[in-house]
Amino acid sequence: xxxxxxxxxxxxxxxxxxTAATAFGHAFKSKYFFIEPGLTPxxxxxxxxxxxxxxxxxxxxxxxxxxxxxxxxxxxxxFDLLNQTxxxxxxxxxxxxxxxxxxxxxxAACNAALRSLKLGPTDIIMLLSWEYxxxxxxxxYVSQITGARxxxxxxxxxxxxxxxxxxxxxxxxxxxxxVAFFDAIASYPAFVMPTSRxxxxxxxxxxxxxxxxAHAIGQIPLNLEELDxxxxxxxxxxxxCSPKGSALLRVSPRMQAVTWPATINNGDPDFATRFWWTGxxxxxxxxxxxxxxxxxxxxxxxxAWTGYxxxxxxxxxxxxxxxxxxSRAVPPSMTASLLTMPLPCGENNTRCPFAAFAVEAFMRQxxxxxxxxxxxxxxxxxxxxxxxxxxxxxxxFADLLDEFFxxxxxxx
Ligand SMILES: Cc1ncc(COP(=O)(O)O)c(C=O)c1O
Numbered sequence: 001x002x003x004x005x006x007x008x009x010x011x012x013x014x015x016x017x018x019t020a021a022t023a024f025g026h027a028f029k030s031k032y033f034f035i036e037p038g039l040t041p042x043x044x045x046x047x048x049x050x051x052x053x054x055x056x057x058x059x060x061x062x063x064x065x066x067x068x069x070x071x072x073x074x075x076x077x078x079f080d081l082l083n084q085t086x087x088x089x090x091x092x093x094x095x096x097x098x099x100x101x102x103x104x105x106x107x108a109a110c111n112a113a114l115r116s117l118k119l120g121p122t123d124i125i126m127l128l129s130w131e132y133x134x135x136x137x138x139x140x141y142v143s144q145i146t147g148a149r150x151x152x153x154x155x156x157x158x159x160x161x162x163x164x165x166x167x168x169x170x171x172x173x174x175x176x177x178x179v180a181f182f183d184a185i186a187s188y189p190a191f192v193m194p195t196s197r198x199x200x201x202x203x204x205x206x207x208x209x210x211x212x213x214a215h216a217i218g219q220i221p222l223n224l225e226e227l228d229x230x231x232x233x234x235x236x237x238x239x240x241c242s243p244k245g246s247a248l249l250r251v252s253p254r255m256q257a258v259t260w261p262a263t264i265n266n267g268d269p270d271f272a273t274r275f276w277w278t279g280x281x282x283x284x285x286x287x288x289x290x291x292x293x294x295x296x297x298x299x300x301x302x303x304a305w306t307g308y309x310x311x312x313x314x315x316x317x318x319x320x321x322x323x324x325x326x327s328r329a330v331p332p333s334m335t336a337s338l339l340t341m342p343l344p345c346g347e348n349n350t351r352c353p354f355a356a357f358a359v360e361a362f363m364r365q366x367x368x369x370x371x372x373x374x375x376x377x378x379x380x381x382x383x384x385x386x387x388x389x390x391x392x393x394x395x396x397f398a399d400l401l402d403e404f405f406x407x408x409x410x411x412x
Pocket of ligand 1: 045046105106107108132134183185186187212214215235
């Protein structure tokens with residue numbers, strides 16, 4: 001088994017080593033990503049993108065499985081790789097390995113967390129008004145099954161950390177929820193949340209914290225033991241760039257005895273074993289976490305990777321805020337690799353008598369992928385900044401936006 005690991009990791013190492021020579025940006029994109037030439041992808045946050053060497057390593061895991069399914073499933077090959085992967089991912093996010101399991105995506109983790117809780121009609125689940133639909137939908141389901149009530153706090157936006165903390169605490173004090181569900185990095189609109197302060201407050205008010213960190217791993221540094229919420233989940237396939245089907249769930253020892261995967265197969269008392277075996281499946285996306293972490297190391301390491309992405313978002317803001325004469329929706333400390341900018345719609349949105357989504361649809365016609373959104377009466381664009389992007393991608397957006405406004409004027 002040890003040999004298998006060495007061979008698989010080495011296979012990807014060989015490919016990854018070449019990366020040091022290629023600077024981030026468009027050359028990096030064409031060398032390492034499958035992204036269609038001609039496409040301007042400014043929406044990495046939605047579905048991610050996985051480098052070729054990582055995909056090759058993933059395929060090698062599948063080939064090993066098919067070479068001898070018995071050896072893979074029954075004789076410990078996959079189990080040994082799983083342990084190795086859990087150790088590597090746990091080290092990456094600052095978790096004790098015993099508290100961390102691998103899952104397919106944020107949805108699997110969110111279902112496991114919320115549906116494991118024994119709630120009743122006197123309990124409240126507290127959500128924030130920018131919650132991604134996943135948390136809302138699973139909470140709705142849990143509410144139907146258990147009678148628990150959902151309260152959604154109307155959050156201000158534009159905002160800052162102190163405002164979020166104050167509004168959150170007012171919600172805890174008013175509703176005394178049993179569960180507080182919130183994002184580590186909100187998605188629509190997108191910004192980094194003051195997660196540590198929210199977890200501490202939740203603990204202070206004796207509620208269970210569930211943190212949706214779908215966008216966190218690979219975008220911001222994590223130390224999950226120090227943070228210690230009751231549940232924290234994150235998608236590898238987004239900012240870490242591991243394959244689709246790779247995600248993690250960290251469960252505090254306080255909650256492990258009651259926590260079950262949404263798909264139950266193994267009834268072992270050990271919580272990690274319940275999550276490891278949810279039926280026969282392909283584990284290649286999980287194991288490719290190993291190769292993704294190695295690829296990022298070979299491509300400059302975490303500081304270089306996130307430094308490039310966050311620096312690019314900063315440059316984009318500086319450039320476009322001047323061009324559009326708009327101000328920040330959140331302070332710089334709340335922006336990492338996802339940037340939410342007001343669209344240049346003028347006072348009272350006079351230039352934008354349409355839903356922001358119309359801009360997104362126009363961009364798609366020009367092979368530019370981006371998210372636009374209406375929130376609290378404002379219209380925004382959400383830019384993702386990833387190592388394969390360059391500032392010219394965002395200038396292209398701004399040029400196309402001018403064209404869009406011109407067309408709107410002509411149609412009047
Ligand atoms: C904040 C947040 N949570 C959850 C999800 C859902 O992730 P998945 O489709 O991997 O379950 C997303 C997807 O973009 C998200 O932005």
